[in-house]
Amino acid sequence: MAKKQNVAFKSIEEVSDLWKVLTPDQLKYLKNNYVIQKYKKNEIVYCEGETPTHVLCIVSGKVKIFRTGVGGRSQIVRMVKPCEMFAYRAMFANEDFVTGACAFEPTVIYAIPKDVIKKLIMSNSDLAWYFIQDLSIDLGIADKRAVSLTQKHIRGRLAESLIFLRDNYGVEEDGATISIYLSREDLANLSNMTTSNAIRTLSTFANEKIIAMDGRKIKIIDEDQLRKISKIG
Amino acid sequence: MAKKQNVAFKSIEEVSDLWKVLTPDQLKYLKNNYVIQKYKKNEIVYCEGETPTHVLCIVSGKVKIFRTGVGGRSQIVRMVKPCEMFAYRAMFANEDFVTGACAFEPTVIYAIPKDVIKKLIMSNSDLAWYFIQDLSIDLGIADKRAVSLTQKHIRGRLAESLIFLRDNYGVEEDGATISIYLSREDLANLSNMTTSNAIRTLSTFANEKIIAMDGRKIKIIDEDQLRKISKIG
DNA sequence: AGAATCGTGTGTTTTTTAGCATATTATTGC
DNA sequence: GCAATAATATGCTAAAAAACACACGATTCT
Numbered sequence: 001m002a003k004k005q006n007v008a009f010k011s012i013e014e015v016s017d018l019w020k021v022l023t024p025d026q027l028k029y030l031k032n033n034y035v036i037q038k039y040k041k042n043e044i045v046y047c048e049g050e051t052p053t054h055v056l057c058i059v060s061g062k063v064k065i066f067r068t069g070v071g072g073r074s075q076i077v078r079m080v081k082p083c084e085m086f087a088y089r090a091m092f093a094n095e096d097f098v099t100g101a102c103a104f105e106p107t108v109i110y111a112i113p114k115d116v117i118k119k120l121i122m123s124n125s126d127l128a129w130y131f132i133q134d135l136s137i138d139l140g141i142a143d144k145r146a147v148s149l150t151q152k153h154i155r156g157r158l159a160e161s162l163i164f165l166r167d168n169y170g171v172e173e174d175g176a177t178i179s180i181y182l183s184r185e186d187l188a189n190l191s192n193m194t195t196s197n198a199i200r201t202l203s204t205f206a207n208e209k210i211i212a213m214d215g216r217k218i219k220i221i222d223e224d225q226l227r228k229i230s231k232i233g
Numbered sequence: 234m235a236k237k238q239n240v241a242f243k244s245i246e247e248v249s250d251l252w253k254v255l256t257p258d259q260l261k262y263l264k265n266n267y268v269i270q271k272y273k274k275n276e277i278v279y280c281e282g283e284t285p286t287h288v289l290c291i292v293s294g295k296v297k298i299f300r301t302g303v304g305g306r307s308q309i310v311r312m313v314k315p316c317e318m319f320a321y322r323a324m325f326a327n328e329d330f331v332t333g334a335c336a337f338e339p340t341v342i343y344a345i346p347k348d349v350i351k352k353l354i355m356s357n358s359d360l361a362w363y364f365i366q367d368l369s370i371d372l373g374i375a376d377k378r379a380v381s382l383t384q385k386h387i388r389g390r391l392a393e394s395l396i397f398l399r400d401n402y403g404v405e406e407d408g409a410t411i412s413i414y415l416s417r418e419d420l421a422n423l424s425n426m427t428t429s430n431a432i433r434t435l436s437t438f439a440n441e442k443i444i445a446m447d448g449r450k451i452k453i454i455d456e457d458q459l460r461k462i463s464k465i466g
Numbered sequence: 467a468g469a470a471t472c473g474t475g476t477g478t479t480t481t482t483t484a485g486c487a488t489a490t491t492a493t494t495g496c
Numbered sequence: 497g498c499a500a501t502a503a504t505a506t507g508c509t510a511a512a513a514a515a516c517a518c519a520c521g522a523t524t525c526t
Contacts, residue, residue: 077379151304
């Protein structure tokens with residue numbers, strides 16, 4: 001805590017290749033009109049029910065998008081990593097947020113006001129096409145996830161989550177440890193199960209030498225087996 | 234079967250207000266480039282794994298979008314009614330279909346080739362914005378559905394489906410009978426339960442005077458109670 | 467018309483998973 | 497450094513839902 005961190009962040013056009021489709025004038029307009037937001041670990045970015053005002057783009061850090069269901073039980077519906085955008089679904093649909101967002105770790109975000117992003121989309125068809133593609137990909141993921149989460153058994157759902165985390169966040173130098181450390185509760189909320197069952201099933205996987213655990217670090221030992229468990233459900 | 238039906242269908246700009254955003258030239262281009270498809274009851278429109286070639290717009294009829302999960306169990310992920318479009322998600326995401334589509338009843342569809350709709354989107358920002366909105370709305374519905382389907386109990390899920398069907402397809406002249414007749418199996422696939430449980434729970438609702446049934450016709454008698462059951466899960 | 471198939475309805479059993487209780491170990495705050 | 501709190505772990509019980517079995521009426525097919 002001694003040194004005040006005052007690192008220069010990547011500029012907005014470095015964060016995402018997306019902005020390469022903008023004309024010089026459009027890029028200038030964007031650069032004059034975004035703001036930087038910083039969030040601490042476990043800090044809420046926005047809440048369910050709020051009205052969206054900005055499209056958000058992660059510079060560094062990780063964010064979970066969750067929805068509170070019956071009896072306050074929370075489900076993680078998406079996870080966002082650097083260079084990815086979020087908070088645009090509700091804005092584009094002209095709705096209030098149906099999900100909340102919370103930083104997993106210290107996170108830096110570029111926030112682009114609603115009217116700025118809308119003007120850019122309406123004046124740049126490549127940018128519009130990007131969002132159409134992005135939303136279409138997300139909707140496909142949501143459709144697949146809904147079926148997995150409802151039809152697979154606990155082991156299958158947890159295996160799928162572990163593979164998802166590995167594919168999305170990558171692994172550390174050892175080539176096996178998943179590069180994101182989730183609490184058992186988050187892992188449960190991502191896999192549609194109770195925390196107890198997440199803990200229990202992780203232990204079983206460890207006993208079966210499919211994974212190894214060290215606190216929140218999870219190392220995938222037998223990926224084939226994990227994929228098999230995910231597939232058969 | 235005696236008379237050959239050769240009714241003139243609504244023209245494409247009558248089917249959806251969407252096309253009002255097109256310029257006269259764009260509308261002409263569209264009208265020169267779509268084809269009509271007809272499907273019988275229970276006929277497949279497209280299969281999981283196929284490559285999309287056309288955006289589809291329902292003129293008349295009803296279509297279910299489903300996904301086959303673990304052990305061949307089918308889940309209905311969306312339902313489409315007249316004036317609505319479908320089959321565009323996979324196309325825009327540049328993926329093969331992750332879902333299949335099947336006509337509930339005799340259905341007439343206008344099919345717009347991929348390159349035609351893409352050209353129109355790229356040359357008309359209002360059209361692009363329409364699809365951005367539409368996809369955003371669908372993604373919100375998918376997010377909410379995933380949580381409902383996983384967290385609510387059988388009664389809550391079935392109640393939610395019945396309300397969804399009423400809100401989406403409306404009611405008949407009596408003001409209570411839902412204007413779509415699904416098999417018990419489809420109702421089960423929509424509500425993430427087995428056919429037996431759909432049948433059983435419908436009977437329970439009928440005994441509790443929340444609904445009344447006559448074959449596949451379902452009449453909602455106590456809407457407040459149904460909404461309550463859906464809400465508490 | 468009769469056989470076969472399909473959709474519907476109902477009871478019973480078994481599996482899966484949530485819920486709860488409780489212990490133990492980390493982490494955080496003062 | 498120590499108390500308070502949160503996270504992890506594990507066993508037991510109860511509830512929910514699937515699976516299975518079987519009966520019956522309505523359609524469809526030949």
